[in-house]
Amino acid sequence: MQAQLKEILERDGIWTAVQDYVSTRSSDHTTISDILDGEEYRKLKEPGGFLADKNNITFSLFTDGIPLFQSSKVSLWPVYMILNELPPKQRFTRKNMVLWGIWQGCGKPQMNMFLRPLVEDLSQLFQRGIEVNIQQTEIRTRAMMIVATMDLQARAYVLQMTQHNGEHGCLYCLEPGKVVKSGKGNCRSYPYRDVDPEPRTKENIKSDAQEAIASGKRVHGINSESVLSCLPYFDVTTNVVIDYMHGILLGILKKLMSLWFDSKNSKEPFYIGKRVDEVDSIIKTIQPPYFLRRLPRKINGNYNHWKASEFRSWLLYFSLPALQNILPDIYLTHYSLLVEGTFILLGEGISEADLRRADLLLRTFVRNLNLLYRDSIVGLNAHNLIHLTRCVRMWGPLWAWSCFVFRVLQWRNKEVHSWYWKCLQADILVPSVPEKGRGNGSSMQRRPTQRLLPVYD
Numbered sequence: 001m002q003a004q005l006k007e008i009l010e011r012d013g014i015w016t017a018v019q020d021y022v023s024t025r026s027s028d029h030t031t032i033s034d035i036l037d038g039e040e041y042r043k044l045k046e047p048g049g050f051l052a053d054k055n056n057i058t059f060s061l062f063t064d065g066i067p068l069f070q071s072s073k074v075s076l077w078p079v080y081m082i083l084n085e086l087p088p089k090q091r092f093t094r095k096n097m098v099l100w101g102i103w104q105g106c107g108k109p110q111m112n113m114f115l116r117p118l119v120e121d122l123s124q125l126f127q128r129g130i131e132v133n134i135q136q137t138e139i140r141t142r143a144m145m146i147v148a149t150m151d152l153q154a155r156a157y158v159l160q161m162t163q164h165n166g167e168h169g170c171l172y173c174l175e176p177g178k179v180v181k182s183g184k185g186n187c188r189s190y191p192y193r194d195v196d197p198e199p200r201t202k203e204n205i206k207s208d209a210q211e212a213i214a215s216g217k218r219v220h221g222i223n224s225e226s227v228l229s230c231l232p233y234f235d236v237t238t239n240v241v242i243d244y245m246h247g248i249l250l251g252i253l254k255k256l257m258s259l260w261f262d263s264k265n266s267k268e269p270f271y272i273g274k275r276v277d278e279v280d281s282i283i284k285t286i287q288p289p290y291f292l293r294r295l296p297r298k299i300n301g302n303y304n305h306w307k308a309s310e311f312r313s314w315l316l317y318f319s320l321p322a323l324q325n326i327l328p329d330i331y332l333t334h335y336s337l338l339v340e341g342t343f344i345l346l347g348e349g350i351s352e353a354d355l356r357r358a359d360l361l362l363r364t365f366v367r368n369l370n371l372l373y374r375d376s377i378v379g380l381n382a383h384n385l386i387h388l389t390r391c392v393r394m395w396g397p398l399w400a401w402s403c404f405v406f407r408v409l410q411w412r413n414k415e416v417h418s419w420y421w422k423c424l425q426a427d428i429l430v431p432s433v434p435e436k437g438r439g440n441g442s443s444m445q446r447r448p449t450q451r452l453l454p455v456y457d
């Protein structure tokens, strides 16, 4: 990781771009346009803070499990880091990202074992930093990982928590949720409360983890301590954020569309499946904004296979005009709360008034969700909306730390696999942890630095 970071920082113009971008941030602190304007980021710049030294930098971390090939049982878990102080255009290009490592194997990695070397690397970068040569001058730069983004499933594994359908699945508060009927089975629902549940803190998570380890039983949804808590500066309730791509687009929005268009709901007042062709033809007539690279395909027969970017275009630009006079007014008005709330939090120049409005819109959306639809729709993704504005206040707009930054979904077949093979050649792949009854990983455990070959089932 140090070598990759050094190579990036010493590349022509990168160090200057970092310094320029940081120095041009507005000092009025009244609006939020990027992660550098977030409340928590600005705290680091205060006298005595980590970023008071202008040579220091910060990372955001992203990880997710993806299948090695379609329908493969073998999955890859890449861990990427991006440099927050680069201007967005450079920040999100592939050549400026650090690929810390990739785990491969059946199922999921034992996260604490997988991420322990990462925590060691990050500790070294935080304490000692690295020397970089910028225009014949040696500069010492230290780095800190300030944001970690992942979907709910990965987050539960990484943070040693219960999954999103378990009791106390929220990372930010102690709402236990309740079990409700969903189809032929059950699921967990998080009812909206006028007074927010007690928040989680670094301290109460640590004490729950210690109690869980001692008793062998989960406490408030916590199974054990996450290796990330070994980073002295890291507080999971602050530094782990909610990814809107998974939570809103592939979560809530997709669920709403299945309620509206799936014939299973034909008796419901919100069902509009019979008018789906009408909606599709309205979309066709809309002149899209010039910056949209991907227009949504037809809803009819397709929306279940939409990519996240299609859901994003539909949410922000097409859905409200297309659903007007088709979705009953009360449902359309309610849905528009989600559209506007998300739109505000994706913006540039988000003011305090914008933050308050977005929070109100999203809370009103959640409060009415089960009244208009059903209890089962208020899962953890919907509940997270009450915590979303806080994430933006702390770390800037949703786009600055969403999983979109890696276009991971588009990389599955190309980039990740090509990087995977490069990693094999470079010996930077993290060894697979053997599962019970599987022999193929045991040799790797004994010889963790040996080159790992892919396992095909």
Ligand SMILES: [Zn+2]
Residues within 6 Å of the ligand: 170, 171, 172, 173, 174, 175, 383, 387
């Ligand atoms: Zn919560």
